[in-house]
Every structure is written in structure tokens, then in C-alpha cells.
Amino acid sequence: MKTWIPLFAILSKDMKAYYLKPPNISWGLIFPFAWTGMFFIRSGGGIGGIMELLPGVTALSILFGTTSMLAVTVTFEKKSRSFDRLLLSPITLETLMLAKTSGAILFGVANAVVPVLMAMLFIDVSGVSWPLFAAAAILIAVVSAFLGLFVAVAVSEVFEAQTFSNFIRFPMVFLCGLFFPVQSLPVFLRPLAYALPVTYGADLLRRAILGTGMMNQWMNISILTGYCTVLFFLTVKNVRRRWIS
Amino acid sequence: MNEPIVLATSLQKRFGNITAVQDASFSIEPGEFFGFLGPNGAGKTTTINMLTGLARPDSGRLSIAGIECTGNVKAAQHLIGVVPDESNLYPELTGLDNLAFCGALYGMGRTARKERAALLLESVGLAEAGRRKFGGYSRGMKRKLTIAAGIIHEPPILFLDEPTTGIDVESARHIRKLISDLHATGTTVFLTTHYIEEAERLCSRVAFIVNGRVVRQDSLENLLAPVKGVSILSLCSTRSLEEADLAALSRSFPRYVFNPEKGNALSVQSEEAFPISPLVAFLEERGFPVLEAVRRRPSLEDVFVSVTGIGSEQMKKEGKK
Numbered sequence: 001m002k003t004w005i006p007l008f009a010i011l012s013k014d015m016k017a018y019y020l021k022p023p024n025i026s027w028g029l030i031f032p033f034a035w036t037g038m039f040f041i042r043s044g045g046g047i048g049g050i051m052e053l054l055p056g057v058t059a060l061s062i063l064f065g066t067t068s069m070l071a072v073t074v075t076f077e078k079k080s081r082s083f084d085r086l087l088l089s090p091i092t093l094e095t096l097m098l099a100k101t102s103g104a105i106l107f108g109v110a111n112a113v114v115p116v117l118m119a120m121l122f123i124d125v126s127g128v129s130w131p132l133f134a135a136a137a138i139l140i141a142v143v144s145a146f147l148g149l150f151v152a153v154a155v156s157e158v159f160e161a162q163t164f165s166n167f168i169r170f171p172m173v174f175l176c177g178l179f180f181p182v183q184s185l186p187v188f189l190r191p192l193a194y195a196l197p198v199t200y201g202a203d204l205l206r207r208a209i210l211g212t213g214m215m216n217q218w219m220n221i222s223i224l225t226g227y228c229t230v231l232f233f234l235t236v237k238n239v240r241r242r243w244i245s
Numbered sequence: 246m247n248e249p250i251v252l253a254t255s256l257q258k259r260f261g262n263i264t265a266v267q268d269a270s271f272s273i274e275p276g277e278f279f280g281f282l283g284p285n286g287a288g289k290t291t292t293i294n295m296l297t298g299l300a301r302p303d304s305g306r307l308s309i310a311g312i313e314c315t316g317n318v319k320a321a322q323h324l325i326g327v328v329p330d331e332s333n334l335y336p337e338l339t340g341l342d343n344l345a346f347c348g349a350l351y352g353m354g355r356t357a358r359k360e361r362a363a364l365l366l367e368s369v370g371l372a373e374a375g376r377r378k379f380g381g382y383s384r385g386m387k388r389k390l391t392i393a394a395g396i397i398h399e400p401p402i403l404f405l406d407e408p409t410t411g412i413d414v415e416s417a418r419h420i421r422k423l424i425s426d427l428h429a430t431g432t433t434v435f436l437t438t439h440y441i442e443e444a445e446r447l448c449s450r451v452a453f454i455v456n457g458r459v460v461r462q463d464s465l466e467n468l469l470a471p472v473k474g475v476s477i478l479s480l481c482s483t484r485s486l487e488e489a490d491l492a493a494l495s496r497s498f499p500r501y502v503f504n505p506e507k508g509n510a511l512s513v514q515s516e517e518a519f520p521i522s523p524l525v526a527f528l529e530e531r532g533f534p535v536l537e538a539v540r541r542r543p544s545l546e547d548v549f550v551s552v553t554g555i556g557s558e559q560m561k562k563e564g565k566k
């Protein structure tokens with residue numbers, strides 16, 4: 001069977017049914033727009049401050065845009081039993097989970113564009129390494145999507161998925177070096193920061209936008225890829241254990 | 246003899262302390278119409294889930310169309326169509342889009358699935374409604390579209406979980422017609438139901454499942470054979486009989502079998518034709534005026550009652566749950 005047919009069908013159905021719905025467009029695009037504006041204005045650091053804030057704001061947009069959707073596209077569909085239809089079809093579980101996350105990943109990457117476009121209005125962004133920026137945005141989107149998926153599969157109610165994903169993403173805002181460097185965290189919190197994948201994504205974004213970072217870019221990319229792989233296979237295992245039980 | 250298209254051996258499934266299905270074995274031949282008949286909680290849905298890949302049996306073996314499926318039905322899922330007891334389509338998509346989406350899940354190309362979806366909408370009588378959102382459909386319409394979705398990829402085996410439960414008589418009739426037409430074109434059908442008449446009307450072979458156990462399975466013909474020459478009389482009174490009255494009846498008429506039926510009725514079975522008046526006299530003497538006496542042909546219901554001890558009355562009540 002041609003795998004891409006169901007994969008593409010699931011992606012475009014999710015797009016049509018969920019992602020391109022007005023409330024999600026507003027959450028996905030206006031929300032980053034609003035907080036980017038807010039951060040830029042409040043920072044008071046002048047034009048240079050915008051550049052400093054851009055990596056954090058971009059990472060934040062991707063993280064929230066991506067993780068928020070899987071509670072609906074996965075937990076809700078499982079609850080309403082339409083997910084069973086997917087489990088009954090001759091698609092491997094891996095393909096199925098990739099299809100379910102690909103919408104969220106695209107949505108996350110689209111969210112990354114908003115802060116950049118806004119920044120472009122005020123500052124010169126010619127110094128940004130776009131290939132690296134794209135790699136960072138995609139990797140953050142993928143790792144956030146898989147985190148969201150992990151949560152969505154681990155719980156059985158939509159509200160649990162939302163609560164649980166807030167429980168992990170809000171700490172990330174403070175711990176992952178989005179707005180202040182990990183090195184300035186209290187020593188006992190640092191191991192936690194290093195355990196969270198977004199730390200490496202944010203670092204990669206800083207490297208792409210500001211040309212500086214804690215770690216080598218290849219190191220960041222490898223660690224993020226590792227996280228993606230582990231989260232993905234853990235999730236597929238969870239689906240097999242919990243949903244085909 | 247052909248190789249069975251579904252071969253289940255000693256399937257078992259527990260949920261905590263409850264044994265939902267216990268030692269279920271059956272084999273279904275290609276082209277057969279197999280009925281799984283049992284009351285609520287008997288384990289019908291659990292069995293379908295194990296056969297289609299939504300549940301993993303704790304033990305037992307399963308093969309579908311010769312493909313070894315124990316523990317993983319994926320390899321055979323392209324051969325299977327499933328119509329679940331509750332609709333699992335997408336309320337926010339139209340009927341047509343739902344069907345086309347289901348076709349895509351089975352790898353059908355865009356044109357092929359659009360054409361097939363339109364054809365199926367026509368045949369289930371939803372050609373007009375196909376452009377409307379599924380969420381706004383009535384129960385009967387939902388059930389019909391769910392059936393269409395189950396056969397979008399023309400599966401050789403179709404599993405239907407109580408397809409006529411909870412919908413009006415007319416829609417149920419239409420659905421039974423659809424299913425028997427499908428069977429006539431060569432589809433192997435596995436149908437669960439708690440309507441005994443439905444099983445009798447549609448199925449070529451029937452299994453009775455009670456409390457997770459398959460208590461009897463045979464061709465309809467063989468199941469009905471013992472009651473073939475039997476004479477049955479339904480007596481209707483103003484109130485229903487107590488245990489004591491039944492016991493007294495059995496003592497006075499030892500050659501007859503008595504079973505309470507719905508609506509204060511009592512069925513009387515015997516191997517041969519028998520006179521009515523002694524029974525009527527006996528009942529009236531005990532304060533049960535006989536309002537009506539009807540002779541009828543023995544049915545699967547009588548077999549089911551004698552095998553399982555569960556009355557049709559009870560089965561019907563279950564359906565309304």
C-alpha cells in the first residue's frame with residue numbers, strides 16, 4: 001500500500017478540521033503576534049533588545065502552538081472513538097503517529113515565522129543564519145509535537161492533556177534559557193534545564209540569530225534528534241500498550 | 246473444504262476481575278454469514294475488538310484469511326471492514342468527505358475513493374445528505390454512513406457490531422437489506438446482535454454467547470432441527486405466572502415444556518400436536534383467564550431459550566439499555 005496516501009489524508013483532514021479553524025488560527029498566529037509585541041515593547045532595550053529577545057519569543061511561539069493542538073487531535077479523537085478508525089486501518093502505528101504529529105509540526109513552524117516577520121519591521125535581520133534558524137525551528141516543533149503527543153497518549157481526558165501539557169511547558173519557559181541564560185539559574189535547577197529538550201532548541205536558535213550559544217550547533221542538533229527519536233518510540237509503545245490492550 | 250477465513254482458537258480476554266471472553270473458538274468459512282448472538286455484556290464487542298485489532302487477547306490464537314494474526318492483526322487489516330456499535334466518524338466532515346477519508350486510509354487514490362464514496366452514498370440512500378456534515382445526521386443515517394465507511398475498500402470480511410440496535414424499524418429493515426445484499430455478492434459477514442429474529446433471518450450459522458462463553462454454535466439448519474417437528478402454543482393471560490404455577494403446570498403436564506414469554510404469555514412446547522382445552526381449564530381454575538391461544542412455528546428463539554435459559558423478554562429489555 002502507498003503509505004503517503006493515508007499519511008497525507010490524515011494530515012489534510014486534521015488541517016481542515018482543526019488547525020485552519022478560526023479559533024486556532026487566532027491562537028496560533030495572533031497570540032504569538034501579541035506576546036512578541038508585548039515583549040518588544042516591555043524590554044525597553046531599544047532596537048538591539050529586540051534581537052536579544054527574538055530567540056526566546058520564537059521558541060515560545062513554537063512550543064505553545066505545537067503542544068496545544070495534540071490534546072484535541074489525539075486525546076479528543078480517542079475519547080470520541082474516531083481514533084479507533086485509524087487504529088483499525090492497515091497503517092503502521094509509526095506512520096499513524098507521524099501523520100497525527102505532522103500537522104502540529106507545520107503549525108509550530110508557521111508560528112515561528114510570526115515573531116521573525118514582526119522583528120523584520122524594526123531591525124535588520126541580515127545577520128541571521130537562515131538554514132540554522134530553519135533547522136532550529138523545525139527541531140523545536142518536532143520535539144514539542146512529540147512531547148505533546150506523549151502527554152496526549154498518556155492521559156484519557158482532554159482537560160488532563162491540557163493541564164498536563166501546561167504542567168510541563170510553563171516550567172520550560174523559565175528553565176530552558178528562553179529569556180535568561182541557563183547559567184544564571186540556581187545550581188540545583190540546572191540539571192533540570194539540561195534534561196529538557198527545549199533548552200537545546202533555544203540554544204540553537206540563539207546561535208542562528210545572535211551567533212552565540214552555550215553549545216556547539218551540531219551537539220544541539222544531535223541531542224534534539226535523540227530526544228525526538230526516544231519520545232517518538234516511547235509514544236508508539238504507549239499507544240500499543242494502552243490503546244490496543 | 247475451504248480454509249476458514251476466520252479461525253479463532255480459545256480466545257480469552259480479562260479486564261481486571263471480569264472475564265469478558267472465555268475460551269472462544271469458532272471458524273468461519275469464506276462467504277458465510279456468521280451470527281454472534283448474546284445479551285448485553287456477553288462479550289460480543291470484546292470478541293469483535295480482538296478479531297479486528299482493537300484489543301489484544303490474553304491467550305488464544307487467531308488467523309484471518311490464512312494470515313497468522315495472534316497478537317497483531319495489522320497484516321490482515323486491509324481485508325477487514327468494521328462497523329462499530331457506535332459511530333466513529335468525524336462530525337465536522339460531510340458524509341462524502343468522511344467516506345473519502347476512510348478510503349484514503351486504505352490507500353485508495355483520490356479519484357477511486359471519490360467515485361466509490363458517491364456510489365456508496367447512493368446505495369445507502371444518503372446521496373442528498375452526503376454534502377451535509379455528519380454531526381447533523383439522525384441515528385439511522387449515521388449508522389448507514391458507518392456501514393458505507395466499513396465497506397469503502399470492498400473488504401472480503403465485514404464485522405458488524407449490533408448494526409440495527411437503537412434505530413427505527415424502517416432504517417433497521419433497510420440496513421438488513423444492505424447487509425444481505427453484501428453477503429449475496431460474496432462478502433463474509435460476522436454480525437453480533439441480541440435480536441434473535443435478526444440472527445434467524447440473516448445468518449447461515451449462529452453462535453450463542455453468554456457470560457463470555459460460546460455455549461453453542463451450529464448452522465441455522467442444525468440448530469433448528471430439534472424443534473422442527475415441535476408444536477408450540479402461546480397462551481396469553483391477564484397476568485404472568487409465578488414460579489409455583491409453572492411448577493404445578495410441569496407436574497400436571499410432564500410431557501410439555503413451559504416457558505414464560507413477554508406480555509403475560511406462556512409458551513407450551515411438545516414433541517407432537519396436543520389438545521388445548523385441558524391446559525386452558527387448568528389455568529382458568531388457578532385464576533389465569535386465557536385471552537388468546539396461538540399456535541406458531543418453532544423459531545431460533547425457542548432454541549436459544551432452551552440452550553441458554555435466557556428468555557426473549559430479557560434479551561429485548563437489554564436492547565433498550
Ligand SMILES: Nc1ncnc2c1ncn2[C@@H]1O[C@H](COP(=O)(O)OP(=O)(O)OP(=O)(O)O)[C@@H](O)[C@H]1O
Pocket residue numbers: 260263264265283284285286287288289290291292330439
Ligand atoms: N475496557 C473494558 N474495561 C473493563 N471491562 C470491560 C471493558 N470492555 C468490556 N468490559 C466488560 O466485559 C464484558 C463484556 O463486554 P462487551 O462489551 O464485550 O459485551 P457485549 O456483548 O458487546 O455487550 P453489549 O450488548 O452491551 O454491547 C462486560 O462485563 C463489560 O463490562
Ligand SMILES: [Mg+2]
Pocket residue numbers: 289290291330406
Ligand atoms: Mg457490544
